[in-house]
Amino acid sequence: MSDYIFRFNKSNKYLNATLLIIPMVLLFIGIYGGLMQTLFRAGIVTSDPFVGGDYYKGLTFHGVLNAIVFTTFFAVVLGNALIPYSLKKELNSRIAWISGILMLVGSVLAAIVIFMGEATVLYTFYPPMMAHPLFYIGLTLLVVGSWVASANWIPMYLQWRRENPGKKTPLAVVGMFTTFIIWFIATLAVAVEILFMLLPWSLGLVDEINVMLARTLFWFFGHPLVYFWLLPAYVMYYVFMPKMAGGKLYSDMAGRLVFMLFILFSIPVGTHHQYMDPAIGAQWKFLHGIFTFAVALPSLITAFTLAASLEHAGRQKGSTGLFSWMGKLPYFKKENWFFPYLILGLIIFIFGGIGGIINASYQMNTVVHNTAWVPGHFHLTVAGPVLLAFLGGSLYLIGQFLNKEIRLKGWAMISPYVYTIGLFIMSYGLKIGGLQGMPRRTNTGLSYANPDSILYQPDWIAYIDLSVIGGVIMFIGIVIYLASFFATVFAKGGNGEGEGADVTFPISEPLHDEKASWLRNFKPFIIIAIILIILSYTPVIYDVLQATYGGSPPFSPESPVPLR
Amino acid sequence: MDKSEKLALTLSGLLLAVFLSAIVYASVAKNIDVPTCITDIDPFLTDTLFQTGPDSYELQMVARMWAFQPSTVTLPAGSTVDLYLTSQDIIHGFKIDRHNVNLMAVPGAINYMQVTFNEPGEYLFACHEFCGAAHHTMAGRFIITEREDEPELIGGAF
Numbered sequence: 001m002s003d004y005i006f007r008f009n010k011s012n013k014y015l016n017a018t019l020l021i022i023p024m025v026l027l028f029i030g031i032y033g034g035l036m037q038t039l040f041r042a043g044i045v046t047s048d049p050f051v052g053g054d055y056y057k058g059l060t061f062h063g064v065l066n067a068i069v070f071t072t073f074f075a076v077v078l079g080n081a082l083i084p085y086s087l088k089k090e091l092n093s094r095i096a097w098i099s100g101i102l103m104l105v106g107s108v109l110a111a112i113v114i115f116m117g118e119a120t121v122l123y124t125f126y127p128p129m130m131a132h133p134l135f136y137i138g139l140t141l142l143v144v145g146s147w148v149a150s151a152n153w154i155p156m157y158l159q160w161r162r163e164n165p166g167k168k169t170p171l172a173v174v175g176m177f178t179t180f181i182i183w184f185i186a187t188l189a190v191a192v193e194i195l196f197m198l199l200p201w202s203l204g205l206v207d208e209i210n211v212m213l214a215r216t217l218f219w220f221f222g223h224p225l226v227y228f229w230l231l232p233a234y235v236m237y238y239v240f241m242p243k244m245a246g247g248k249l250y251s252d253m254a255g256r257l258v259f260m261l262f263i264l265f266s267i268p269v270g271t272h273h274q275y276m277d278p279a280i281g282a283q284w285k286f287l288h289g290i291f292t293f294a295v296a297l298p299s300l301i302t303a304f305t306l307a308a309s310l311e312h313a314g315r316q317k318g319s320t321g322l323f324s325w326m327g328k329l330p331y332f333k334k335e336n337w338f339f340p341y342l343i344l345g346l347i348i349f350i351f352g353g354i355g356g357i358i359n360a361s362y363q364m365n366t367v368v369h370n371t372a373w374v375p376g377h378f379h380l381t382v383a384g385p386v387l388l389a390f391l392g393g394s395l396y397l398i399g400q401f402l403n404k405e406i407r408l409k410g411w412a413m414i415s416p417y418v419y420t421i422g423l424f425i426m427s428y429g430l431k432i433g434g435l436q437g438m439p440r441r442t443n444t445g446l447s448y449a450n451p452d453s454i455l456y457q458p459d460w461i462a463y464i465d466l467s468v469i470g471g472v473i474m475f476i477g478i479v480i481y482l483a484s485f486f487a488t489v490f491a492k493g494g495n496g497e498g499e500g501a502d503v504t505f506p507i508s509e510p511l512h513d514e515k516a517s518w519l520r521n522f523k524p525f526i527i528i529a530i531i532l533i534i535l536s537y538t539p540v541i542y543d544v545l546q547a548t549y550g551g552s553p554p555f556s557p558e559s560p561v562p563l564r
Numbered sequence: 565m566d567k568s569e570k571l572a573l574t575l576s577g578l579l580l581a582v583f584l585s586a587i588v589y590a591s592v593a594k595n596i597d598v599p600t601c602i603t604d605i606d607p608f609l610t611d612t613l614f615q616t617g618p619d620s621y622e623l624q625m626v627a628r629m630w631a632f633q634p635s636t637v638t639l640p641a642g643s644t645v646d647l648y649l650t651s652q653d654i655i656h657g658f659k660i661d662r663h664n665v666n667l668m669a670v671p672g673a674i675n676y677m678q679v680t681f682n683e684p685g686e687y688l689f690a691c692h693e694f695c696g697a698a699h700h701t702m703a704g705r706f707i708i709t710e711r712e713d714e715p716e717l718i719g720g721a722f
Contacts, residue, residue: 056694122694128671129654129696211655212673251569275598276657277668278650278675282600289587293580300576304569362587363596366666370657370692437661439692443700448690455703457688512566543601548672550607555654557696560629562653 005504006085008401011093013501016077017401019100020394021489023073024482026107030065031478033058038426038471042464043445053117055443056557061114063123067229067382069107072142074390075183075232076103076149079176081397082235083153085503086170087160092152099148106141109134120557122441124222125198127214130554130563133202136194143187150180168520171255172507175235178259179228181526182266185533186224193217201554204564208551212279212544219270220537227266227295229382233345233389234258237306241342242508245329247313252510254305256519258298263525265295268536275365279547284539285362291536292360299353306346312511337406337413341392344420345385352380355431370441372463373434376427384423388416395485400503404494407487411480419477426470433463599667602648602676609652613637622646627656627669629696632689635704640711644680657693660706668693681708 008016032050039045040055048058076099084091112134113119119131157173197214200206238255242248249255271288274280314325329343330336355377359365368374399406406412430438438444438460447455449464553562565573590596611633612624619642626633627649639645649658651669659666660679667675681687691702 054697056697056699059694126655126693211671215655215670251565253565254569274668276666276675278599278670278673279601282598285598285600286587286591290584293584296580297576300579301573304572304576308568357583361583363590363598363664364587366596366598366664369666370659370668437659437688437690439657439659439690441694441699442690442692447700447703455688455690455701514565547601547603547674550672552654552671555629555696557694559696560653 003504004507005502006088008081008084008501008503009090009093010500012080012084012091012096013401015093015096015100016080016501017398019073019077019080019103020398020401022104023070023107024394024485026065026111027070028478028482029111030062030070031475033062034066035471035475037062038468039445041442041444041449042468043449044468046445051115053120055445056122056441057114057117057120059441060120060122061111064110064114065107066387067123068139069111069142071229071382071386071390072146073103073107074394075179075228076100076146077397078232078235078393079150079153079180081400081503082172082176082239082505083156085505086172086507087156089156089160091156095148095152099145099152102141102145102148104145106138106143106145108138109141110138113138124218126218127198127201127209127211128552128555128562129557130198130202133199136199136202140191140194140199143191146180147184147187150177150184153177153180168252168516170507171249171252172235172239172505174256174259175231175238177522178263179231179235181263181522182224182231183228185267185529186221186228189217189220193221207564208553210544210548211552212277212548213541215277216271216274216280216540216544219273220267221270222273223270224266226378226382227262229386231259231262232393233386234302236389236393237302237342237346239508240506241306241339242309242313243506244336244339244342245310245313247309247316247508248511249508250305250308250312250510251512251514253512253514253516253519254301256516258301258305260519260522260525261298261301262295263522264529264532265291265298267529268532269295269360271536271540272360272362272365275362276369280540280543284536284543287536288540289360289362291532293357296353296357296360299349303346303350303353309508309511310343332413334409334413337409338392338396340413340416341388344416345388348380348384348388348420348423351427352377352384355380368434370439371434372430372438372440374440376430376434379423379427379430384420388419391481392416395481395488398485399488400505401501402489402494403501404488404491406484407491408484412484415477415481415484417477418480419474422470422473422475422477424470426467426474429463429466429470433460433467436460436463438463596664599675599677602674605648605674605676607674608648608650616646620644620646622648624648625650625658627651627658627691627702629653630691630698630702632656632658632691632702632704636707637704638707638709639681641682641684641708642680642711643708644678647677647679649675654695655693656691656695656702658689659692661688663687681706684708684710 113132119135121131269292314328317328319325319328448457651671656669665679687706
């Protein structure tokens with residue numbers, strides 16, 4: 001299994017390489033925006049020296065490019081690579097290209113209107129603040145493109161099942177389908193929000209919009225979105241990491257159970273982002289809180305299974321003590337540069353997970369909601385384990401698809417360490433600042449952190465400064481990574497130039513392999529998930545429609561006077 | 565599923581059950597809750613503050629680009645305020661420093677939370693949802709005085 005190589009045809013090779021390289025450029029622009037955020041907040045800069053505009057424009061492209069564009073592309077490429085590889089079937093190139101082009105055109109359209117300053121609405125694009133219609137169209141094309149990509153995998157899977165009756169679907173395939181099942185259900189809500197509410201309203205076909213309804217639909221999508229980010233990382237943790245550590249996956253069944261639990265509980269939880277909202281009954285918020293605790297369970301199982309897999313790897317290398325196996329893992333091995341991206345992500349996720357449970361804890365959310373704690377938290381999740389796994393995965397995949405040896409491996413190996421140090425400093429600053437009351441999404445440099453302002457808050461300054469220090473270190477970590485990535489892309493050679501790509505993956509074998517026949521079929525889990533969604537969202541939507549009045553005309557972020 | 569796996573699963577479940585019990589305890593025994601669905605108050609777009617009892621007040625607050633009305637509320641220590649909040653334009657956020665009050669101000673809906681100020685002092689409330697170009701300047705204060713003072717509004721609409 002370990003030496004198995006799958007050959008992608010030339011068309012799919014270049015498609016997947018393109019879908020890795022262009023988003024990497026966009027990611028860098030977004031990360032540059034992130035660095036500028038910390039400088040704006042500290043009052044070090046007041047306008048962006050390179051792309052112009054203020055803090056909020058920068059915050060918009062930071063969020064959209066990093067959290068929506070880069071992540072979606074990577075999830076699609078990982079599926080495009082792992083599903084053909086695991087099922088030994090070639091990808092349908094034409095459909096794959098259609099999906100890739102839709103996603104690229106959509107992302108570029110959205111990016112252009114953001115840089116023109118026509119869509120400074122942040123990545124949550126809450127109405128009645130209105131963006132240019134092309135912003136909504138761009139996001140729609142990106143999402144539709146990702147749907148097309150995943151639809152392309154379904155016939156391959158069905159055919160494989162027919163040809164291999166009674167065989168277990170490879171765990172990587174289960175994980176990728178789980179990711180996209182959740183993504184498909186979740187994006188239906190935001191598709192309704194965009195296509196039936198925001199787009200006609202931004203085109204002037206509809207005058208007014210129900211803001212609470214749009215917001216609720218957004219969060220129907222917004223929380224499963226975080227599992228769409230997290231699950232490709234989980235696939236790499238379960239499938240790649242044990243083997244890279246020199247061991248086996250502790251339990252195959254645990255992996256399958258975790259993915260099915262995510263299908264069940266990823267979606268009926270969105271209202272925990274709206275604990276502080278009007279027009280939704282507290283009892284329904286509490287119900288979503290319970291489901292959120294349920295969705296913490298698969299992550300706790302994952303913590304156990306992965307730790308047990310790593311312990312097994314350490315013991316294979318001769319460790320006998322209670323904790324000494326931890327010292328036997330390949331933390332600083334140039335040839336095993338991918339491992340640090342995964343293990344550091346897992347360490348970060350300990351703190352990210354704890355923060356998540358705090359946020360989900362109903363009335364405790366009062367203390368942290370919309371304070372700087374929240375970005376402090378989600379940088380420990382989406383910009384921690386998710387980003388690191390995706391960066392490691394991107395570098396690995398580009399090496400595979402271009403059939404090139406990774407360049408600057410030492411840099412690639414050290415980058416996640418530098419980044420993690422910066423991340424902990426920045427997130428500490430944001431989280432503690434948030435507990436002191438510092439709001440998120442706020443250009444503090446012009447008011448709360450400005451000694452000349454009547455709003456000056458001296459207690460917050462130390463935390464704002466910490467986020468600058470951390471942000472600069474994170475940026476350096478990313479630059480080190482990009483040096484390795486682009487050195488590899490532009491390196492000469494690569495065997496089979498102009499032909500196909502010979503791709504291989506470190507696929508872990510299970511230590512405990514049980515039949516787990518009840519976990520082998522998606523259907524019952526999807527059906528239960530739909531029932532849970534209906535049960536949890538019907539009363540929420542009912543409350544919203546009952547308790548809201550009037551509609552909202554569109555506003556520009558520049559003026560308190562409505563646009564029409 | 566082996567023994568250690570079962571143990572890990574059980575402990576994880578128990579941990580979450582303990583957390584959930586703490587939430588229920590805080591809600592039922594300590595009466596600490598999140599905002600709920602309000603339908604028994606008429607929509608308003610002007611701010612008002614009136615006394616409803618010896619130590620209790622009702623405050624209707626309006627958030628708009630880029631100010632809270634009223635922006636400064638002065639009350640004597642020991643006051644309990646029934647706080648209603650809405651927005652006249654786009655979404656804003658509202659959190660009172662050192663108090664368990666954190667509300668979204670959404671146009672077309674009314675949010676509610678009760679708050680008691682026991683300690684004299686100044687309590688900042690800063691808008692915490694992005695609301696446009698001057699979002700970072702949108703803030704106000706509760707000024708809680710020693711007892712015996714009259715309530716007073718600055719920056720209000722009356």
